[in-house]
Amino acid sequence: MVSYISSITSKTVPRLTSKITLPVVKSYLPNYLLWGGAWVFGVGTFTEGWPLFQETFYKNIPVFGKHWDPVLDPEDFPN
Numbered sequence: 612m613v614s615y616i617s618s619i620t621s622k623t624v625p626r627l628t629s630k631i632t633l634p635v636v637k638s639y640l641p642n643y644l645l646w647g648g649a650w651v652f653g654v655g656t657f658t659e660g661w662p663l664f665q666e667t668f669y670k671n672i673p674v675f676g677k678h679w680d681p682v683l684d685p686e687d688f689p690n
Contacts, residue, residue, distance in 0.1 A: 658664040665679045 659669070669679045670676045
């Protein structure tokens with residue numbers, strides 16, 4: 612025989628903010644730094660050849676910005 616449920620049953624979900632504490636954030640911090648660094652590296656890798664990103668971001672990096680300045684030989688300049 613089939614048994615039917617006569618009313619809807621539900622569970623209450625505990626609040627998310629009660630679970631976020633400083634020790635919990637500290638325990639996840641290395642993961643956030645690792646994945647955030649990987650994300651930044653990936654964005655930098657895939658946008659390195661785009662002229663808009665070169666002009667806006669990469670040429671303004673203090674030490675490595677000269678890498679994106681074009682170096683042309685004198686014989687390549689038109690007279």
